[in-house]
Amino acid sequence: MSIPAFGVGTFRLQGQAAVDSVRNALDVGYRAIDTAQIYENEAEVGQAIAESGVPRGDLFVTTKIWVPHYARDKLAPSLKDSLARLRTDYVDLTLIHWPAPGNGVPVEETMTALAEAKAQGLTRQIGISNFPIAETRAAIAAVGRDQIATNQIELSPYLQNAALTAFLKEQGIPVTSYMTLAYGKVLKDPVIGRIAQRHDATPAQVALAWALQLGYAVIPSSTRRENLASNLLARQLRLTESDMAEIATLERNGREVSPEGLAAAWD
Numbered sequence: 001m002s003i004p005a006f007g008v009g010t011f012r013l014q015g016q017a018a019v020d021s022v023r024n025a026l027d028v029g030y031r032a033i034d035t036a037q038i039y040e041n042e043a044e045v046g047q048a049i050a051e052s053g054v055p056r057g058d059l060f061v062t063t064k065i066w067v068p069h070y071a072r073d074k075l076a077p078s079l080k081d082s083l084a085r086l087r088t089d090y091v092d093l094t095l096i097h098w099p100a101p102g103n104g105v106p107v108e109e110t111m112t113a114l115a116e117a118k119a120q121g122l123t124r125q126i127g128i129s130n131f132p133i134a135e136t137r138a139a140i141a142a143v144g145r146d147q148i149a150t151n152q153i154e155l156s157p158y159l160q161n162a163a164l165t166a167f168l169k170e171q172g173i174p175v176t177s178y179m180t181l182a183y184g185k186v187l188k189d190p191v192i193g194r195i196a197q198r199h200d201a202t203p204a205q206v207a208l209a210w211a212l213q214l215g216y217a218v219i220p221s222s223t224r225r226e227n228l229a230s231n232l233l234a235r236q237l238r239l240t241e242s243d244m245a246e247i248a249t250l251e252r253n254g255r256e257v258s259p260e261g262l263a264a265a266w267d
């Protein structure tokens with residue numbers, strides 16, 4: 001089992017905008033879709049999949065469990081509700097969305113409940129999101145490292161997460177980079193811009209190719225069909241070692257997302 005290197009994100013997309021974005025993504029060739037219970041667009045993702053006519057077996061659908069459903073008796077029922085909204089009888093990957101320390105449910109309980117949901121066939125793979133090293137260790141202790149298909153984390157040229165990615169590599173846990181474009185900020189970066197010019201590529205393709213070449217999966221989102229299509233072409237872009245080294249110098253701990261109560265102490 002493994003996770004696809006390229007998918008489409010759906011954060012912030014609501015109603016018809018979510019349906020249209022996922023339909024466009026499927027039309028231009030995406031086969032992996034990232035949603036979450038808290039995005040309140042699982043029904044729209046399900047609608048877009050149904051309308052697309054793409055066979056379910058060709059798709060890789062990821063959702064994420066939201067905090068009130070972390071307890072053992074709540075997790076599987078909430079995932080069943082997600083499946084109903086998504087109009088499917090399984091998801092390919094289910095993640096715990098945030099560690100949410102202090103919410104009263106230990107990581108071990110949540111991860112054990114998630115593994116049970118997998119054993120019931122509700123999800124093919126399981127994983128974590130926004131988990132720093134200490135919480136990842138707790139997740140590993142609960143279910144074993146081989147069970148954890150990915151840690152989905154904010155990661156862009158401005159936030160390269162050296163310590164956490166080194167730990168995940170050592171543990172053999174694949175990384176998914178979210179907000180690889182730092183919600184558009186890295187697209188204005190002059191270094192990225194020059195590399196893009198040299199390759200006759202877009203800045204978004206450069207940022208995405210950089211993450212892919214480091215071995216990370218990516219899930220960029222867009223409301224525009226042309227951006228969805230051109231982002232996918234990052235898979236064909238080969239950056240040189242010196243391009244990669246230049247991008248490595250852009251690190252600035254540029255974290256965009258760290259919600260109080262949800263995030264644990266970052267490494």
Ligand SMILES: NC(=O)c1ccc[n+]([C@@H]2O[C@H](COP(=O)([O-])OP(=O)(O)OC[C@H]3O[C@@H](n4cnc5c(N)ncnc54)[C@H](OP(=O)(O)O)[C@@H]3O)[C@@H](O)[C@H]2O)c1
Nearest residue numbers: 009010011034178179180181182183204220221222223227
């Ligand atoms: N696990 C978590 O806690 C978590 C948190 C945040 C996000 N995520 C996931 O990661 C996905 C990606 O993150 P994101 O959507 O926040 O940010 P992102 O993919 O870094 O950036 C999306 C933004 O970039 C713009 N964009 C995309 N392609 C572009 C292009 N080729 N040229 C110019 N602008 C472009 C989009 O605008 P246009 O619409 O105008 O193209 C949008 O404003 C989310 O959708 C979600 O699925 C997960």
